[in-house]
Amino acid sequence: MNAIPGRIAPAPLLSVEGLTKWYGHVLGCRDVAFDLRPGEVLGIVGESGSGKTTLLNCISGKLTPTSGEVRFDTRRFGLTDIYGLSEPDRRRMQREEWGFVHQNPRDGLRMRVSGGANVAEPLMNLGGRHYGNMRQATIDWLDRVELDTRRIDDKPRNFSGGMQQRIQVARNLIHGPRLVFMDEPTGGLDVSVQARLLDLLRELVRDLGLAVIIVTHDMAVARLMADRLMVMKGGEVVETGLTDQVLDDPQHPYTQLLVSSVLQI
Amino acid sequence: MTDKPLIIVEDLAKTFVLHNAESATIPVFQDLTLQVAAGECVVLAGESGVGKSTLMRSIFGNYLPTQGAVKVWHDGAYVDITKANPHEVLEVRRRTLGYVSQFLRVIPRVPTLQLVMEPLLENGVSFEEAKDRASELLSALRLPQAHWDLPPATFSGGEQQRVNIARSFIRKYPVLLLDEPTASLDAENRAIVVRLINEALKEGAAMIGIFHDLDVRDAVASRLFEVSQFKAAA
Numbered sequence: 001m002n003a004i005p006g007r008i009a010p011a012p013l014l015s016v017e018g019l020t021k022w023y024g025h026v027l028g029c030r031d032v033a034f035d036l037r038p039g040e041v042l043g044i045v046g047e048s049g050s051g052k053t054t055l056l057n058c059i060s061g062k063l064t065p066t067s068g069e070v071r072f073d074t075r076r077f078g079l080t081d082i083y084g085l086s087e088p089d090r091r092r093m094q095r096e097e098w099g100f101v102h103q104n105p106r107d108g109l110r111m112r113v114s115g116g117a118n119v120a121e122p123l124m125n126l127g128g129r130h131y132g133n134m135r136q137a138t139i140d141w142l143d144r145v146e147l148d149t150r151r152i153d154d155k156p157r158n159f160s161g162g163m164q165q166r167i168q169v170a171r172n173l174i175h176g177p178r179l180v181f182m183d184e185p186t187g188g189l190d191v192s193v194q195a196r197l198l199d200l201l202r203e204l205v206r207d208l209g210l211a212v213i214i215v216t217h218d219m220a221v222a223r224l225m226a227d228r229l230m231v232m233k234g235g236e237v238v239e240t241g242l243t244d245q246v247l248d249d250p251q252h253p254y255t256q257l258l259v260s261s262v263l264q265i
Numbered sequence: 266m267t268d269k270p271l272i273i274v275e276d277l278a279k280t281f282v283l284h285n286a287e288s289a290t291i292p293v294f295q296d297l298t299l300q301v302a303a304g305e306c307v308v309l310a311g312e313s314g315v316g317k318s319t320l321m322r323s324i325f326g327n328y329l330p331t332q333g334a335v336k337v338w339h340d341g342a343y344v345d346i347t348k349a350n351p352h353e354v355l356e357v358r359r360r361t362l363g364y365v366s367q368f369l370r371v372i373p374r375v376p377t378l379q380l381v382m383e384p385l386l387e388n389g390v391s392f393e394e395a396k397d398r399a400s401e402l403l404s405a406l407r408l409p410q411a412h413w414d415l416p417p418a419t420f421s422g423g424e425q426q427r428v429n430i431a432r433s434f435i436r437k438y439p440v441l442l443l444d445e446p447t448a449s450l451d452a453e454n455r456a457i458v459v460r461l462i463n464e465a466l467k468e469g470a471a472m473i474g475i476f477h478d479l480d481v482r483d484a485v486a487s488r489l490f491e492v493s494q495f496k497a498a499a
Contacts, residue, residue, distance in 0.1 A: 037352055195373040202372070206387060224372055228351040242326060242351040249328040253284030260285065 011073065013038045013179060013211050014059070019068035021051075021058050027235040028054035032068070034230065034240070038178065041205060041212040043226030043243060045219065047258070051235040052215045053183060059213065060181045061094055072097075072179070095125055099172030103184035105164035108171070109156045115167045116142070116152035122175040141170040145200060162193035166200075173204060182214040186221060198224055219262050223247055231255045269338060270300040271440050271471035272324065277333035278497065279319055292497030293319045297333070299473075299490060303439075306462070306472040308486040311493045317475045320492055321442050323347075324473065325364045326354045337362055337440055359388060363438035365446045369417060369429040377420075378403070378413040381431045388436065402431045406457060422449035427458075434461055441465065443474035447481050459484045 012035040021028035029051040036042055044052045057063035059070050061082050069081045074093050082090055102108040109118050120128075120138045128134050135152075142149045145166040147159075156164050165185065172180060185201065186194040202225065205212055216222050222229055222243060229246045231239040231254065239252040250256045278295035282288060293316040301307050309317040322328040324335050326346040336343035339361040346354055346362075358364075371380050378399055385395035403413060406427040412420065417428045426449050433441070443462070447455045455478065462485045466472065473490075476482040 040352060192374075199372045199375050227355055241329070242354055244327050245329055248322070249281075251282075251329060256284050 011079070012036060012071075013040075013073050014213075015069075015071040015079065016059060017069045017071075019055070019058055019070065020066050021054050021063065022066045027051075029058065029232070029235045032230075032237055034237075036179075036211055036213065038211055039209045041214065041225055041227045043222040043229045044213065044215045044232060045217065045222050045229055045258070046232035047217060050232040052217075052232055054235070055232070056181055056183055056213065056215050060098065060100055061090055095122065096175065097178055099175075099177040099180035101165075101168055101172050101180065101182040101185045103187045105156065105161065105168045108168040109164065111156050113155070114153045115147075115156055115159060118156060118167055119170045119174055122171060126175055137174060138170075141174050142167075144204075145170045160193075162189050162197060165189060165193075165197060169197075169201065169204070173208065173210075176208075177210070179211045179213070182212060184216055184218075185214065187216070187218075194221075201225065219247060219259065231258065268302075270302050271338040272299070272301040272473065273334075273336040273343065274299040274320075274324065275334045275336070277320070277323060277335065278331045279316070279323055279328060280331045280497065294492060294495040295332075295497040297492070297495040301440075301471045301473060303469040303471050304466050305487045306466055306474055306485050307488055307490050308474050308476055308482050310489045310491050315493045315496070317492050318444055321364075321444055321473060321475065325362065325442055326358070327364075360436075361438060362440045362442070363433045363436060364442045365430060365433040365444065367426070367429075367445045367448050369425045369432075371417070373418060374416050376414045377408070377417050377428055380417065380428060381435055384432055384436050398435060399431070402435055403427075405461070406431055407454065423451060423454060426450060427454065430458060430461070434465070437465070437468070437470075439470055441470055441472045443472060443476075445475050445477060447476065447478055455481055 014036040017033045019032040020030050032055055044055060046052050054063065058065040064083060070083065071079050071081050073079045075097060085093065100108065116138045119141055120134045123134045123137060139149045139152065142152060147163060147166050156167060159167065186197050189197065198221065204210065214225055226243045228241060229243050230237050231246065231252065233254045239246060239250065239255045246255060247259055250259050275298060277297040279293045281291040281293065297320065299307065309320060311317060319328060323330045324346065330347050333347065335346040337346055337357055339357045344353060344357050346357065381399040381403060382395040385398060408424060408427050412424065417425050420428065426446065430446055447458050450458065459481055474485065
């Protein structure tokens with residue numbers, strides 16, 4: 001009776017099963033499983049060292065898990081374990097269908113080329129050859145993330161932290177990905193910039209129907225961005241559920257501690 | 266429209282367990298049963314702490330009930346909010362089940378008009394139509410037009426509450442939960458909200474409300490519901 005009739009439930013975009021990562025004898029994350037639907041925003045929360053980033057790196061193909069599967073609904077091969085793909089196929093799929101927004105823009109941008117070139121590069125990597133079109137798309141995206149388009153040829157280091165983060169967002173969305181990973185996307189920004197960037201991210205997620213996996217230790221960011229949450233502790237998922245339910249009526253002792261520790265202003 | 270109740274609460278129980286306070290358990294209610302039909306406004310009665318808000322939040326899926334079911338009529342079938350997947354609950358909340366709290370909680374620095382348009386944009390309504398409907402509703406709620414382009418953070422309590430009401434009523438939910446939506450409003454603005462509520466009821470909405478203001482309560486209530494009759498033994 002829970003299935004909403006009249007509409008076939010969309011197939012998962014991403015399906016993770018039994019995902020485990022050991023660093024030697026140190027546990028990164030253990031036995032993580034979940035499905036993500038198109039357009040769904042999943043937040044991963046927990047304190048430093050709880051395995052959030054390890055999990056994100058395993059899911060996003062950056063870190064080979066010790067065991068378990070990460071299946072993604074690829075355009076070319078359908079629902080496939082990404083670690084079963086050949087290296088070139090996996091890299092191509094990542095370039096074409098995914099985005100990854102790092103906490104530190106320096107990790108996600110090439111600092112030696114201009115902001116505009118950073119934004120245009122994914123198009124070039126996907127075979128774009130018409131310079132005029134790519135420049136126009138870049139200008140459109142700079143405008144969309146509310147950057148001064150006259151600064152298209154400035155180097156990233158000449159932009160502020162918040163602006164660099166906007167360049168990174170544009171670079172990761174310009175090629176029309178279906179799934180975007182975000183690792184503390186507003187973590188390094190001061191609060192005034194943070195609020196506006198969060199609002200922008202939310203708008204883009206809504207308008208583009210993006211699926212997002214966002215790692216954050218900030219419960220306020222989690223509440224604003226995520227549809228549902230996974231709470232991690234010691235490498236394991238201790239609680240999952242609808243974002244507001246997990247935050248307002250947490251069930252697990254650790255989640256209760258986490259939520260009750262948030263400072264109020 | 267359907268003859269079936271739009272909300273069916275069955276044998277609902279809620280007990281809080283506070284793991285970080287020596288696992289204290291706080292039972293709130295048990296075996297609670299309630300049905301609300303289209304066009305009906307059930308007002309929850311009882312003193313503070315009896316569990317009115319807890320019941321309301323359990324129906325919305327914001328709290329996780331210990332036992333029982335909350336079935337909401339959505340798209341021609343019942344969805345059990347207590348057992349549905351997060352994306353199903355969100356879908357029900359996007360189109361069927363609304364909740365008006367006392368407090369406005371939004372992203373800082375976003376202009377008021379945009380905040381009120383947002384629920385419609387999420388539902389795929391065009392920008393122009395969303396803007397028209399948001400403007401209409403804010404006018405009806407008599408929020409000065411000079412405020413529309415400002416974020417509501419610096420507004421008075423009553424103004425913020427009207428923004429909150431606008432954000433909920435703009436979607437015309439068939440099922441609406443009202444947690445003291447008129448708490449900080451003056452008499453004239455209360456009357457406007459009462460009119461909005463009654464219009465929605467006439468159009469067939471089912472509502473559950475908490476109102477401490479007796480005038481408002483009498484103006485909208487179809488019947489009262491004593492939560493204390495289902496009080497769980499401590």
